[in-house]
Amino acid sequence: MIAIGVDIGGTSIKGAFINERGEILSRFSMKVDKEKTPEEEIGKLCDIINASIKEGNYEGKVAGIGIGSPGTLDMDKGIIIYSPNLAKWAGFNIKKFMSARTGLPVELNNDANVAALGEAKFGSGAKYKSAIMLTLGTGVGGGIIIDGKIYDGNKHQGAELGHMSIRMGGRPCGCGRKGCLEAYASATALIKDTREMMEKHPESALTEIEKELGGVDARNAFIADQRGDKYGRKLVRDYVKFLSEGLLNYCNIFRPEVIILSGGVANEGENLLKRIRRYLKKNTYGMRGSEKVAVVTSQLGYDSGKIGAACLILFK
Ligand SMILES: [Zn+2]
Structure with a gap:
């Protein structure tokens, strides 16, 4: 069996x-031209x-x-209700449109859920x-896979993993609440913290x-730490x-067998993972009685979205 996996981004579609x-x-x-209608752009995709079906x-x-x-x-209906980068696509039924143009069944899901499914499978x-x-990128997103299936709650509105409060009354988050994980653990948050630290302590490495x-990104703090810089x-310790x-919190609620980290900060690899494992081991619920949760980084990289999207068909 073959399935086609399509990953829609703000500037391009890859499949x-x-x-x-x-x-x-x-x-x-x-490439996607956001000034054009979805019928034109998705028509082109179809x-x-x-043509690729014939060619291959x-x-x-x-x-x-x-x-x-x-x-x-x-x-369920296959409609893109609203996408901030593709404003003209609001209300477009991509499932119906593509199915009519290709004669194939079409499944639609959220990009974060799909990437998680690809990595899990x-x-x-x-x-x-x-x-x-x-x-761990601009924001903190993700997906929950239980027994090989996406778990995303009522009407697929759940699994907003970045918007769990880890500090009551803490930093404001883009979602309107305060103290969300995203406001502390995104690459954006780490970069902001790094800049603040540099302003306060310009003598720092x-x-x-x-x-x-040539700039500040998620790497700066980790490099400084490796050089023995106390700031x-x-x-890194706070992050x-x-x-x-x-x-x-995820471990205590879901006790998954594995947590997979991806995005810019996950490029730190073992250096980040070993610290997290140490923290989880020390603070896990039920002490040694609880099942251990493996913590790893993603393997598929940018392909996780395409492969995961294909999984919507392969494991239907
Ligand atoms: Zn939030």
Whole structure:
């Protein structure tokens, strides 16, 4: 069986033909012009898909198209209700449109859920039955996979993993509440903290690292810490503490077999993971009686969205 996985982004759409082992057979992509109508743009995508099916001799072998999309969705009906980067697409029924143009069944889901599904099925979660994936990027997003299926609550409105309060009355969050994990554990939050620390302590190694890297991103604090800088150490210690508190909450509620981290900050790899594991071990509920939760980084990278979208069809 072959499925097509489509990953919709704000500036481009990427897709792939994927077999039941999660292997990418061929890829396609197109730029998105947000000034054009969704009918024009998705029409173009369908033309690309139809041509790729012919080219790859996939006629009769493709079971359907899975789509991962940002924004607010009506997943059951297949409608993009609102997407901040693609304002003209509001109310567009992508499922109906693509199904009519390609003759294939179409499934739509949220991009974060889909990426988590891809990692859980064919990435670093492949040997586990339950997984939580957390993406530490501009915001904190993610997905919950239980027994191989996406868990996202009533009308698919749940699993907002970044918007769990870890500090009552804490920092304001973009969602309107205060103290959310996202306000402490996103790459954006770490960068903001790094800049504040540099302003207060210009003598810190952070200042020279900014010059070396040509700016401030999620790496600066970790590099300063490795160089023995006490301000870098404080940034990393606080960051790990807040992130790990969030992960502990997921462990206590879901006790997944594995937590998968992705996004910019996850590039720190073992250096970050070993600190988190230490924190979780020390603070876990039920002490040694509780099942251990593995903490790993994602394996599929940018392909997790495409592979996960294909999983909507492969594991329907
Ligand atoms: Zn929030």
